[in-house]
Amino acid sequence: MSQHLWSGRFDDAPDPAAFDFGVSFPFDRRLFEDDVAGSLAWAEALAAAGILDAADAAAIRQGLTAILDAGRHNPAWVSGDDEDVHSFVERELVARVGDAGRRLHTGRSRNEQVSLDLRLYLRRRIPLLQQQIERLVATLADQAERAEVAVMPAYTHMRRAMPVTIAHYLLSHVAALRRDHTRFAVAREEANALPLGSGAVAGTNYAVDTGQLAARLGFTRVVANSIDASSDRDFCVTFLHAVALTMVHLSRLAEDFILLTSDEFGFFELADQSATGSSMMPQKKNPDPLELVRGKAGRAIGALTGLLVTIKGLPTGYNKDLQEDKEPVFDAEDTITVSLGAATAVVARLTLRPERARLAASGLLLATDVADYLVARGLPFRQAHEVVGGMVRHLVSEGRSFVDLSLAEWQQWDPSFGADVTAAISAESSVRARRTPQSTHPEAVSAALAETRAWLSACSQ
Ligand code: ARG
Numbered sequence: 001m002s003q004h005l006w007s008g009r010f011d012d013a014p015d016p017a018a019f020d021f022g023v024s025f026p027f028d029r030r031l032f033e034d035d036v037a038g039s040l041a042w043a044e045a046l047a048a049a050g051i052l053d054a055a056d057a058a059a060i061r062q063g064l065t066a067i068l069d070a071g072r073h074n075p076a077w078v079s080g081d082d083e084d085v086h087s088f089v090e091r092e093l094v095a096r097v098g099d100a101g102r103r104l105h106t107g108r109s110r111n112e113q114v115s116l117d118l119r120l121y122l123r124r125r126i127p128l129l130q131q132q133i134e135r136l137v138a139t140l141a142d143q144a145e146r147a148e149v150a151v152m153p154a155y156t157h158m159r160r161a162m163p164v165t166i167a168h169y170l171l172s173h174v175a176a177l178r179r180d181h182t183r184f185a186v187a188r189e190e191a192n193a194l195p196l197g198s199g200a201v202a203g204t205n206y207a208v209d210t211g212q213l214a215a216r217l218g219f220t221r222v223v224a225n226s227i228d229a230s231s232d233r234d235f236c237v238t239f240l241h242a243v244a245l246t247m248v249h250l251s252r253l254a255e256d257f258i259l260l261t262s263d264e265f266g267f268f269e270l271a272d273q274s275a276t277g278s279s280m281m282p283q284k285k286n287p288d289p290l291e292l293v294r295g296k297a298g299r300a301i302g303a304l305t306g307l308l309v310t311i312k313g314l315p316t317g318y319n320k321d322l323q324e325d326k327e328p329v330f331d332a333e334d335t336i337t338v339s340l341g342a343a344t345a346v347v348a349r350l351t352l353r354p355e356r357a358r359l360a361a362s363g364l365l366l367a368t369d370v371a372d373y374l375v376a377r378g379l380p381f382r383q384a385h386e387v388v389g390g391m392v393r394h395l396v397s398e399g400r401s402f403v404d405l406s407l408a409e410w411q412q413w414d415p416s417f418g419a420d421v422t423a424a425i426s427a428e429s430s431v432r433a434r435r436t437p438q439s440t441h442p443e444a445v446s447a448a449l450a451e452t453r454a455w456l457s458a459c460s461q
Pocket of ligand 1: 110111322324
C-alpha cells in the first residue's frame with residue numbers, strides 16, 4: 001500500500017509491519033453494506049445542505065450503488081490490502097467517479113463512520129438472533145405440549161424437591177429466553193441513534209440536517225454529544241451482555257439435558273442425530289452438541305469481559321483501541337447463532353420417557369404433601385413437619401416409600417390419616433394442589449403455554 005486516506009501528512013510510507021498490525025479490513029469487511037448505506041445517506045445530506053452539487057451527488061449515488069451491487073453479488077470481492085472497509089469503499093468510489101468521490105468525506109470522520117456502521121449492523125442483525133430465540137421457544141413449547149401432564153421431580157440443591165409437570169419445567173427455560181429476547185430489543189434500541197454530525201470529535205462545520213439524516217437512515221434519534229459519540233461503545237457492551245446472558249441460559253439448558261438424558265436420570269432420550277459415539281467405548285452416546293453449547297458460553301462471556309477491559313481506561317474521545325470492538329461483537333454473534341441452532345435441533349429431537357420421570361417424582365419428595373395433608377386436618381405445620389420427618393427417617397432406613405405404607409401404618413404415625421391418603425399422596429395430586437398462576441398446576445401450565453403461543457404469533461407479525 002502506498003496510498004492511504006491520510007498519506008498527505010507523511011514524508012514516508014508506514015512501516016509494513018506497523019501498518020499490517022493496524023488494519024481492520026479482514027474483519028470489518030462485514031460492515032460493507034452498512035458502510036455503503038451510510039455513505040449514500042451522507043452524500044444526500046451534503047447535497048441537501050448545498051455542499052455537493054447535483055452532478056457530484058448523482059455520480060456518488062451511482063458509484064456507491066454499483067459498489068454495493070458488486071459486493072452483494074460477489075462478497076469475496078470485498079477484500080484486499082486496504083486499511084479498513086471505509087478506505088476500501090472510498091478507493092473504489094474514487095476509481096469509479098473521480099473527484100466527486102473525493103468530495104464524499106467532506107465534514108465526516110471515520111470515527112463516526114465506524115460507529116454508524118456498527119450501529120446499522122447491529123440494528124439489522126439483532127432481529128435475526130431474536131427470531132432464532134423464538135424458534136427455540138417454539139420448540140420448547142412443542143415439547144411442553146407433547147408432555148401433557150407428565151410429571152418429573154424439580155430439584156433444589158440438586159436434590160429431588162417437589163413434583164412438577166415436565167411442561168412446567170420446559171417452560172421455565174422459555175421464561176428465561178423471553179427475557180433474553182427483550183434484552184436484545186433493548187440492545188437494538190440503544191444502538192439506534194445517529195452518530196453522524198459528530199465529526200472527528202467536535203462536530204461538523206457543515207449545516208447538515210442531522211434530524212433528517214437520522215430519519216433517512218431509520219434512527220430514532222441523534223446522539224447527544226459529539227465527544228461522547230466518538231468514544232461510546234456502550235451499545236456494543238449492551239449487545240455483548242445480551243449475548244453472554246443468553247449463552248449462560250443456553251449453557252444451563254444444555255447442562256440440564258446432559259444430566260436428564262443420562263442413564264442416571266433418563267427422563268429424556270437424546271436422539272442419535274444429537275449425539276456422537278466414542279472411538280474406544282462402544283456403549284457411549286455422547287451429548288457433544290450440548291457440551292459445546294455449554295463450552296461456548298465461556299467464549300461469549302469472554303467477549304463481554306474483553307471489551308469492558310478494553311474501554312475501561314480510555315481517555316475521552318476516539319482511540320484506536322476501539323477498533324478492538326468489532327471482533328468480539330462478530331465472534332459473539334457467530335457463537336450465539338450456532339449455539340441457538342444446535343440447542344434447538346437437540347431439543348426438537350428429545351424423546352420423553354414419562355415412566356422414568358414419574359418414578360423419580362413419586363418417592364419421598366412427596367413429604368411436603370404429606371405434611372400439608374395433616375395441616376388440612378388441623379395439625380399445626382411445624383408439628384406436621386416433625387411427624388413427617390420421623391416417617392421419612394423411618395422409611396429411608398427401611399428402603400421404602402410412602403406408597404408402600406398400609407393404612408394401619410399411616411395411622412401409627414398420626415390418627416388423622418384417613419383412607420383417602422393413598423390417593424392424596426401422589427405426584428399427580430401434588431401438582432394439582434398448587435394454586436398460583438406461576439405454579440405447576442396443569443391448568444396454570446396450559447394457560448402459560450397458550451400465552452407463549454400468543455407471544456410467538458405476536459412476534460411473527
Ligand atoms: N478501523 C477503525 C476502527 O475500527 C476505523 C476508525 C479509524 N479512525 C481513526 N481515527 N483511525 O476503529
